[in-house]
Structure formats: structure tokens, C-alpha cells
Amino acid sequence: MNLNFSDEQQMLRDQVQKFCESDYTFEKREEIIKSGEGFNRDFWKQYSELGWLSLPFKEDSGGLGYGPVELSILFEEFGKVLVIEPYLSTVVLSGTIIDHSSFDRRIELIEGIISGDKHLSLAYIESNQNFDHSDPKTSASNQGDNILVNGKKSLVLNGGNANHFIVMVTLDKECALVLIDKDQAGLSLNQYPTVDGQTCAELTLENVSITNEAIIAQGDEAKRLLDEALNLATLCISAESIGCMTACYLQTVEYTKSRQQFGQPISNFQVLQHRMVDMFIETEMCKSLLYKAMLECDSDEDTKAQSVSALKYQVGTAGKSVSQQAVQLHGGMGVSDEMRIGHYLKKLVAIDALFGNADYHLHKYSK
Amino acid sequence: MEISFTEKDLEFRDEIRSWIKHDYPKHIKEKQDKGEVLTKEEVIEFHKALAAKGWMGYNWPAEYGGTGWTSTQIYIFQKEFGLAGCPNILPFGVSMVGPVIYTFGNEEQKKRFLPDILNFNTWWCQGYSEPGSGSDLASLKTKAVREGDDYIVNGSKTWTTLAQHADWIFNLVRTETTEKRQEGISFILINMNTPGVEVEPIITIDGAHEVNAVFFTDVKVPVENLIGEEGKGWTYAKFLLAHERFGIAVVGASIRQLSKLKQLVAELDNPDLERKVKELEINLSALEMLELRLLSDLENGGHPGAESSILKIRGTEIQQRLTELFVEASGEYALIYPGPHGHLANSKPSGPDHAAKSLSKYLNFRKASIYGGSNEIQKNIISKMILGL
Numbered sequence: 126m127n128l129n130f131s132d133e134q135q136m137l138r139d140q141v142q143k144f145c146e147s148d149y150t151f152e153k154r155e156e157i158i159k160s161g162e163g164f165n166r167d168f169w170k171q172y173s174e175l176g177w178l179s180l181p182f183k184e185d186s187g188g189l190g191y192g193p194v195e196l197s198i199l200f201e202e203f204g205k206v207l208v209i210e211p212y213l214s215t216v217v218l219s220g221t222i223i224d225h226s227s228f229d230r231r232i233e234l235i236e237g238i239i240s241g242d243k244h245l246s247l248a249y250i251e252s253n254q255n256f257d258h259s260d261p262k263t264s265a266s267n268q269g270d271n272i273l274v275n276g277k278k279s280l281v282l283n284g285g286n287a288n289h290f291i292v293m294v295t296l297d298k299e300c301a302l303v304l305i306d307k308d309q310a311g312l313s314l315n316q317y318p319t320v321d322g323q324t325c326a327e328l329t330l331e332n333v334s335i336t337n338e339a340i341i342a343q344g345d346e347a348k349r350l351l352d353e354a355l356n357l358a359t360l361c362i363s364a365e366s367i368g369c370m371t372a373c374y375l376q377t378v379e380y381t382k383s384r385q386q387f388g389q390p391i392s393n394f395q396v397l398q399h400r401m402v403d404m405f406i407e408t409e410m411c412k413s414l415l416y417k418a419m420l421e422c423d424s425d426e427d428t429k430a431q432s433v434s435a436l437k438y439q440v441g442t443a444g445k446s447v448s449q450q451a452v453q454l455h456g457g458m459g460v461s462d463e464m465r466i467g468h469y470l471k472k473l474v475a476i477d478a479l480f481g482n483a484d485y486h487l488h489k490y491s492k
Numbered sequence: 493m494e495i496s497f498t499e500k501d502l503e504f505r506d507e508i509r510s511w512i513k514h515d516y517p518k519h520i521k522e523k524q525d526k527g528e529v530l531t532k533e534e535v536i537e538f539h540k541a542l543a544a545k546g547w548m549g550y551n552w553p554a555e556y557g558g559t560g561w562t563s564t565q566i567y568i569f570q571k572e573f574g575l576a577g578c579p580n581i582l583p584f585g586v587s588m589v590g591p592v593i594y595t596f597g598n599e600e601q602k603k604r605f606l607p608d609i610l611n612f613n614t615w616w617c618q619g620y621s622e623p624g625s626g627s628d629l630a631s632l633k634t635k636a637v638r639e640g641d642d643y644i645v646n647g648s649k650t651w652t653t654l655a656q657h658a659d660w661i662f663n664l665v666r667t668e669t670t671e672k673r674q675e676g677i678s679f680i681l682i683n684m685n686t687p688g689v690e691v692e693p694i695i696t697i698d699g700a701h702e703v704n705a706v707f708f709t710d711v712k713v714p715v716e717n718l719i720g721e722e723g724k725g726w727t728y729a730k731f732l733l734a735h736e737r738f739g740i741a742v743v744g745a746s747i748r749q750l751s752k753l754k755q756l757v758a759e760l761d762n763p764d765l766e767r768k769v770k771e772l773e774i775n776l777s778a779l780e781m782l783e784l785r786l787l788s789d790l791e792n793g794g795h796p797g798a799e800s801s802i803l804k805i806r807g808t809e810i811q812q813r814l815t816e817l818f819v820e821a822s823g824e825y826a827l828i829y830p831g832p833h834g835h836l837a838n839s840k841p842s843g844p845d846h847a848a849k850s851l852s853k854y855l856n857f858r859k860a861s862i863y864g865g866s867n868e869i870q871k872n873i874i875s876k877m878i879l880g881l
Contacts, residue, residue: 126564127494128788134493194493378879398875399868405879406802413781414774420495435774491770 128416130198137195140175141202149206151465154322157209163286163316163324164210173241178216181357182224186235193357193422197364197415204368207465207472209322211244211283217361218282219245219291222302222354228341230304234289246287248278248328249351256481258293259348263330265296265303272296272340274305274333284326285316291341292330293351301343302350309333321475322468356430359437359480360418366440366476367411369469373451374404376466380455400450407443414439434481434490441483444473495784501564508572516578517541524579527849529700532657538579539612548586548610556594556602557610563790567783574744584616584653585609587739589662592679592728596720605681619649619663619682619706620729627869629664630673630726634708636665636680638715643667643680645688645711651863655691655704658684664729667722679725681717688712698855699831733865740800740864741807743780749814750776756821756846765820772813779806798877801870808860808867815857818850826851 130138148168157165172178180195182188189195196217203212215238223234223245237243249258263276274294281290290305290312305312311333316326342350378401381392391397414436421432448470452459455466477483497505520538523530542548551566552558561569573581581587590609593601608614625632634647645665655661661682668676682689688711693701720728750773757765783803786796819826825843830852840848861867875881 126788127792128785129792392881398881399871401879402871402874410778413778417781
């Protein structure tokens with residue numbers, strides 16, 4: 126048994142950490158958010174040059190063939206400085222669906238992602254679905270040689286920047302994933318910011334015409350591709366949330382050491398010390414479940430899904446309590462938008478909401 | 493990153509499993525599983541069975557008659573015993589005073605005390621807490637004054653677990669009043685049969701007699717019963733506390749309890765309780781993994797330290813939560829007092845079979861977050877050693 130990271134994995138962590146600590150300052154992050162672009166294109170180029178955009182892809186698609194451990198390392202470090210580039214949307218969600226499919230354009234699309242030139246977004250959520258996305262109302266119907274797509278998709282991450290959309294539709298009474306380009310007639314977008322400083326979009330499709338060649342997968346294969354991508358993405362944001370929680374307790378420790386009240390640093394007060402210990406313990410417990418989920422990634426589907434659900438439940442509940450305590454212990458500074466600490470709370474709210482919240486995953490875990 | 497145990501470790505696990513299944517005293521396991529209290533004779537019996545197998549010194553180096561097992565083997569051994577529902581191996585001899593004696597004692601003391609610990613010929617108890625010294629242990633007042641070849645001991649110890657059965661007590665005493673309180677403390681061994689030693693029961697809220705007050709009045713203790721140097725007792729006491737690392741999370745036993753709880757709850761059609769059980773299951777699974785992380789660290793050259801305080805805190809919280817949910821599963825039958833003056837002394841009332849024992853255990857286990865360094869003290873340790881506060 127050895128639960129240590131390999132030298133190669135440690136090098137990856139060091140590299141990501143170095144970038145995050147030196148380049149990803151809070152001021153820089155604020156600047157990116159204010160630009161309204163949703164992310165920073167120079168940084169994205171840099172991620173490509175550093176090889177990060179190719180991490181999870183198969184070697185025959187030009188990727189590095191890495192697994193959930195390496196992705197978790199990247200996301201944990203991203204979480205510490207609240208990186209807002211759409212890695213989750215383009216690489217993890219959309220990229221792995223394409224990479225694991227037998228889609229004709231697989232190589233071309235993955236190359237586009239790896240080079241940093243192309244963004245893809247996954248459009249699978251519809252309103253009133255309550256986390257069950259296997260029966261979409263968005264329809265695709267045959268019309269001669271063409272297929273017409275009609276419907277609305279919600280919460281499309283990074284939708285405003287996507288060159289292509291992977292859209293979950295119902296085709297011939299079964300679900301299917303189809304690729305739709307952003308310029309296609311009948312497609313319209315409404316972009317808005319998310320609570321964690323990123324962006325997403327509502328996608329409306331009115332008689333968008335595609336051909337058979339745009340079908341990425343259909344039936345059980347489509348479901349499997351979506352489930353696998355969502356599972357991996359859930360693991361990634363859980364790792365990200367652990368990065369956020371780590372930053373929360375470390376920054377709270379530093380803050381309480383410097384903040385003087387009653388003639389002494391407030392870190393001297395035991396009532397605050399024990400709360401920071403609680404934050405630390407919560408984080409370590411989540412980390413343990415992350416290890417379990419990473420180690421069980423090669424197990425059967427049920428074990429894998431269950432360990433990811435246990436993890437997502439735990440980060441959902443712990444994330445809120447840790448970041449709420451962090452805000453509380455920062456006092457008035459904690460609720461100031463110009464301080465970093467409140468932004469962790471916002472990120473952790475976003476993470477709990479994504480891909481099923483704590484209640485949803487506790488329920489799923491029990492099944 | 494690799495979670496599986498080696499072939500050799502798995503063979504070791506199977507050996508432990510097979511021994512427990514075939515050679516462990518069956519009536520004791522059954523009694524323990526039903527939540528009944530073991531008699532003194534039964535406790536001695538299962539320790540003797542372990543001793544006969546050569547496993548009493550499961551966490552000792554081979555040179556002192558122990559098994560010489562690796563950390564992984566010790567982990568597996570403890571976990572299997574918990575999973576199988578075996579009662580705890582009493583820590584006072586083998587895990588507490590034993591390692592202090594073989595680390596700091598002289599040759600004479602090693603010869604005199606260690607074999608009896610390994611054969612469970614002596615029952616040890618721990619003389620640490622005093623009426624005025626709990627978490628602030630260094631404030632202890634029990635005095636040992638040198639007179640010729642003896643110490644004369646006066647004072648009292650409290651919460652002394654199973655002192656009513658003990659042959660010996662290892663005691664922290666004050667041999668000198670020093671400016672730094674820790675420097676005047678010594679570690680001495682006292683035979684419980686010495687004139688002037690008195691044991692009085694303390695009945696806990698479950699009605700049980702598990703802990704005691706121990707009084708020392710002009711007790712004559714030969715100087716050769718001092719371990720190590722006079723005034724170094726605090727160092728030995730701290731060593732002792734750090735020695736037992738993995739047992740404190742009791743993951744194996746909690747997994748067994750959880751599976752029983754799940755069987756119970758499955759028959760109740762109570763979604764609220766089901767949810768609490770699931771939450772607990774996830775927490776236990778995180779604790780199990782945390783223990784493995786620390787084990788891996790240890791086996792790969794690391795020195796995990798204050799992290800083991802998390803094991804104590806979370807391990808006991810989960811133990812207590814389990815007892816709480818067992819009581820919830822009794823519904824309104826949690827009303828009936830089961831203790832020695834309650835229905836256990838009379839005929840059994842109606843209601844689920846587990847109700848009385850669940851309630852006893854719930855009341856009894858309030859101790860878990862208090863003993864072994866209260867969970868608040870554990871938080872102080874993490875705060876200082878890990879967070880640097």
C-alpha cells in the first residue's frame with residue numbers, strides 16, 4: 126500500500142502551484158471577471174503550452190493519457206486560488222465525451238481543445254428535470270436527409286465562448302448527443318455570470334438543421350458517455366472544493382493571527398482555535414473520501430458512482446460549513462467583496478449546486 | 493497511488509481471521525455481541541487465549557517477547573478483531589505500561605514485569621487523573637516522599653478503569669515541587685495489595701461499575717519500583733500517550749456496529765433514521781480512509797504526529813453517534829432504565845430486544861469523548877501542532 130503521489134504527479138502539482146501562486150493573484154482574477162470575457166485568453170494559451178489541456182485525453186488523440194489523480198491535483202490547486210478558466214467545461218465535460226466516443230471528428234476536436242483554439246460546451250440541463258437528464262425534451266426529428274433540433278438548454282457552462290455545443294436530445298425515442306456549431310442558423314444564446322465569477326448561457330434551438338454526421342452517440346452509449354463525464358467532473362469539482370477549503374482554513378489562521386482585539390491577536394482565543402481545527406478536520410475528512418473515489422475509479426460502475434456520491438455529499442456539507450466559518454472568523458472583512466475569503470464561499474455554493482447537491486448525492490449513494 | 497495490501501499481508505489477515513473464527517473463545521464473542529458485560533474471569537480468559545497464541549504483545553518488538561509486527565500488520569490485527577466483534581484488548585498493560593518499561597526501565601524491571609504482561613498474569617490499571625487534575629494533568633498532587641529505600645505515597649487517583657480487578661497500578665506522582673510543574677513528576681509502579689491502597693467504586697450514568705477512586709495513605713513503595721529517572725515521569729507519560737496510534741479510531745468495531753444498525757433500521761420504515769445512518773456510513777468511510785492515509789505515511793517513511801488526534805476525535809464521535817442511533821431505533825422503549833437497579837434486575841419489559849443494551853451503551857459511551865485526552869484537548873493539540881496557533 127502506498128497512498129503517496131508519484132514523482133511525476135508531485136511535479137505536476139508543483140508546476141500548477143507555482144503558476145497559481147505567482148500569476149493568479151486575486152487582483153488579476155478580479156480583472157478577468159470584470160473583462161466580461163469569462164476567462165483570460167493568455168492564461169488559456171499558457172495552459173495549452175504547459176500541456177494541461179491535454180491531461181485526460183487518450184494518447185492516440187494527442188493527449189497525455191492521465192487519469193483522475195492528475196485531474197484532482199490540478200483542480201485542488203485551481204481551487205486554492207479560484208481559477209475561473211473553463212477547464213471543467215471544455216476539457217473535462219466536453220473533451221472526455223468526445224475523446225471516449227467513436228465520433229468521426231474526435232481527433233480534430235480534441236486537437237482543437239489541446240491547442241487552446243477551440244472551446245466546447247456541454248448542453249444537457251433543462252428546466253424542471255431535477256437532476257435526471259436521460260429524457261430530454263429537446264427533440265431531434267428526421268426531415269429528409271437532415272435532422273431538425275428544437276428545444277432549450279439551461280446552465281450551459283462557458284456557453285458564450287463555445288465554438289461547438291454537445292447537445293443532449295431525444296432522437297428516435299432515445300437520447301442522443303449531437304454536435305452543433307455556434308454559428309448554425311436557429312441557435313441563439315443568452316449569456317450570464319455565475320456566482321463563482323464564471324459564465325454560463327441559456328441555449329435556444331429553433332429548427333437547427335444538422336446531419337447524421339453530427340451524431341456523437343445514441344442510446345445507451347450516449348447515456349454512458351454523459352454519465353462518465355459527469356462522474357469525472359463531479360470528482361474534479363470535489364477536488365477543487367478541497368482546494369478552496371484548504372485555502373479557507375489557512376487564510377483564516379493567518380488572518381486571526383494578525384487581527385488584534387482586546388489587546389491581543391484573536392487567534393489566542395480558544396473558541397476560535399477550535400473552530401479552525403473543525404475546519405481543518407472537515408477538510409481532511411473530505412480529502413480522505415477524495416482518495417477513496419480516486420482509488421475506486423477503475424472499479425465497477427456502481428462502486429465508482431457510489432464513492433463519488435459519498436465524496437460529493439461530504440464536500441457539499443463540509444464546503445458550506447468551512448467557508449461560512451471562514452467568513453465568520455474574518456468578521457466584517459469576511460463579507461467585503463474586495464476580500465478574497467467571501468469568494469471561496471461563493472465558489473463552494475456553486476460547487477454544491479453543480480452536478481447534484483449534497484441531498485441529491487446522499488440519496489443517490491443510498492440507492 | 494496504490495491501496496491494496498501485499499500478498500503477504502493478505503495471508504496474515506487470513507491467519508488472524510481463521511484464528512478468531514476457530515480458536516477465539518466463542519462464548520465471549522457471543523456475550524460481547526449481545527452487549528453483555530464480561531466477568532473478570534472471562535476477561536482474563538480471552539487475554540490468556542491471546543497470550544497462548546503468542547499475540548498478546550501484538551504491538552511490541554520481538555526482542556521483548558512481542559510479535560515484532562509491522563505497522564500494517566498491527567493495523568490489520570486490530571481491525572480484524574474489531575470487525576469480528578471481539579472485546580478490546582485491555583490497553584493498560586500491553587499498550588501503556590509495557591512499552592514504558594521496555595523503553596525506560598532497567599534490566600531487572602524488564603525481567604520482573606514484562607513476562608507477566610505478555611501472559612496476562614498481572615492486571616494493570618492507570619493512575620493518572622486526580623480529583624483536581626484532569627485535562628491539566630501536570631497539576632497532579634499525589635506525593636511520593638523518599639524515606640530510605642522506599643517512597644511514601646499519599647494522595648488519590650480517580651476515574652481509574654477496572655481498578656477493582658487490578659494487581660498493579662502505574663502512577664504519576666510528585667516527587668519534588670519544582671518551578672516547572674512537569675519536572676517534579678515521577679513514574680512509579682504500585683502493587684494494589686500494599687497496605688494503605690484503597691479502591692472505591694464510582695458508578696457511571698449507565699449504572700455500571702467500571703471506574704474507581706483509588707486512595708493512597710502512607711503507602712510504602714520500594715524505590716526499585718521507580719521507572720527511569722526521578723522527575724522524568726512527564727516525558728514517559730507523554731511517550732505512553734503517543735504510543736497507541738491506530739487503535740483509538742476503532743474503525744473495525746464501528747463497521748461491525750454500523751452493519752448491525754443497518755439491519756435493524758431496514759425493518760423500521762423510518763426514512764429520517766435511514767438518512768442519519770447513511771450520513772454516518774459516509775463519515776465512517778472517510779475515517780477508515782484517513783486511517784489508511786496515516787498508515788501509508790508511516791509505512792513510507794513519514795512521521796504522522798498530531799494528525800492522530802483527528803482519529804481520536806472522529807473515531808469517538810462516530811462511536812457515540814452509533815450508540816445514539818441505536819437508541820433512536822428503539823423508539824419509545826428508550827424510556828425504560830436498564831441499569832442494575834432498573835429492569836435488568838427484574839423481569840424484562842416488552843419492546844425490542846436491543847433497547848436496554850442500546851441505552852446502556854449510549855450512556856456508557858459518553859465517556860469516549862472524555863477519556864484519553866478529551867476531544868477538546870485533542871483540538872488544542874491540533875491547533876498548536878498543526879495550525880501553529
